Amino acid sequence: MALTMSGTSLDFPSRLRAAGLRPTRQRVALARLLFAGNHRHVTAEGLHAEVKASRMPVSLATVYNTLNQFRDAGLLCEVVVAPGRSYFDTNTGHHHHFFVEPDGELHDFPSDKVTIAGLPVPPKGTRLARVDVIVRVRR
Amino acid sequence: MALTMSGTSLDFPSRLRAAGLRPTRQRVALARLLFAGNHRHVTAEGLHAEVKASRMPVSLATVYNTLNQFRDAGLLCEVVVAPGRSYFDTNTGHHHHFFVEPDGELHDFPSDKVTIAGLPVPPKGTRLARVDVIVRVRR
DNA sequence: TGCAGTTTTTAGAATTATTCTAAACTCCTT
DNA sequence: AAGGAGTTTAGAATAATTCTAAAAACTGCA
Ligand SMILES: [Mn+2]
Ligand SMILES: [Mn+2]
Ligand SMILES: [Zn+2]
Ligand SMILES: [Zn+2]
Numbered sequence: 001m002a003l004t005m006s007g008t009s010l011d012f013p014s015r016l017r018a019a020g021l022r023p024t025r026q027r028v029a030l031a032r033l034l035f036a037g038n039h040r041h042v043t044a045e046g047l048h049a050e051v052k053a054s055r056m057p058v059s060l061a062t063v064y065n066t067l068n069q070f071r072d073a074g075l076l077c078e079v080v081v082a083p084g085r086s087y088f089d090t091n092t093g094h095h096h097h098f099f100v101e102p103d104g105e106l107h108d109f110p111s112d113k114v115t116i117a118g119l120p121v122p123p124k125g126t127r128l129a130r131v132d133v134i135v136r137v138r139r
Numbered sequence: 140m141a142l143t144m145s146g147t148s149l150d151f152p153s154r155l156r157a158a159g160l161r162p163t164r165q166r167v168a169l170a171r172l173l174f175a176g177n178h179r180h181v182t183a184e185g186l187h188a189e190v191k192a193s194r195m196p197v198s199l200a201t202v203y204n205t206l207n208q209f210r211d212a213g214l215l216c217e218v219v220v221a222p223g224r225s226y227f228d229t230n231t232g233h234h235h236h237f238f239v240e241p242d243g244e245l246h247d248f249p250s251d252k253v254t255i256a257g258l259p260v261p262p263k264g265t266r267l268a269r270v271d272v273i274v275r276v277r278r
Numbered sequence: 279t280g281c282a283g284t285t286t287t288t289a290g291a292a293t294t295a296t297t298c299t300a301a302a303c304t305c306c307t308t
Numbered sequence: 309a310a311g312g313a314g315t316t317t318a319g320a321a322t323a324a325t326t327c328t329a330a331a332a333a334c335t336g337c338a
Contacts, residue, residue, distance in 0.1 A: 084222075120252070139265055
């Protein structure tokens with residue numbers, strides 16, 4: 001019995017190939033930082049600082065490229081909470097966020113306990129893509 | 140009987156003074172564009188383009204300054220929907236938004252018909268500031 | 279109405295987050 | 309191993325926003 005988390009494996013090269021991405025050293029290094037443990041909310045700068053501290057540094061341009069590719073491949077989603085502050089979120093399931101100001105921390109909360117009733121129908125000619133709820137809290 | 144909308148006046152100098160801001164020509168011009176009609180969602184660039192088309196152009200720096208001051212004074216609120224895209228909203232009451240991608244249009248919908256139940260309590264040491272709901276729709 | 283003092287405006291430089299460019303490098307198939 | 313497509317990278321470029329500091333305008337008071 002392999003030591004894996006339910007539903008995910010630590011074989012990042014395979015997971016990247018399955019997502020249609022070549023498992024390069026850089027992408028595997030970033031995938032490990034992102035997907036080896038609990039769900040995370042990272043900024044490009046933050047992830048770059050982390051990977052720079054490792055034995056296998058990656059350029060900032062590659063961090064941006066990779067985060068965008070992971071998002072486009074559905075491995076991440078992007079959460080915009082403040083002007084010029086965009087987080088990449090390893091939790092791609094339905095959930096919502098607490099945003100703690102002024103620290104800028106972002107915390108998940110499950111959407112299955114939350115009920116949103118009475119949403120109006122989308123404007124003519126559009127269809128629903130996603131509902132984001134951001135609960136802004138202050139210290 | 141004066142020709143005013145319920146609850147607001149078109150005497151922008153007075154409204155600015157009431158908000159603690161000197162009624163300069165630039166601020167009055169921008170206030171007229173923002174508050175003379177229905178509620179609006181504007182970007183700094185968009186508002187700058189509008190005022191440039193008038194007889195009384197205003198520098199882009201002043202548009203930014205003024206939008207930030209109006210927001211700080213409670214005359215506007217700021218809505219962030221996409222990376223690098225922040226809207227200033229003349230509707231400062233409780234309400235939520237449709238965001239139409241890829242156009243970038245933002246539409247209000249009233250929050251009084253919407254019920255959000257089951258929100259978890261804010262993290263220890265924080266208290267609720269605001270709940271933003273963004274309904275993302277696509278053409 | 280004229281001044282003085284303060285606030286505001288402005289052009290342009292600076293900053294920040296992000297994307298682009300194009301040359302060097304790596305991965306994968308044969 | 310070679311070839312070619314895909315990827316990485318440093319550095320330049322772009323876009324949104326803020327900062328700087330000098331000029332202009334507002335306001336209260338003479
Ligand atoms: Mn992006
Ligand atoms: Mn701002
Ligand atoms: Zn999340
Ligand atoms: Zn609105």
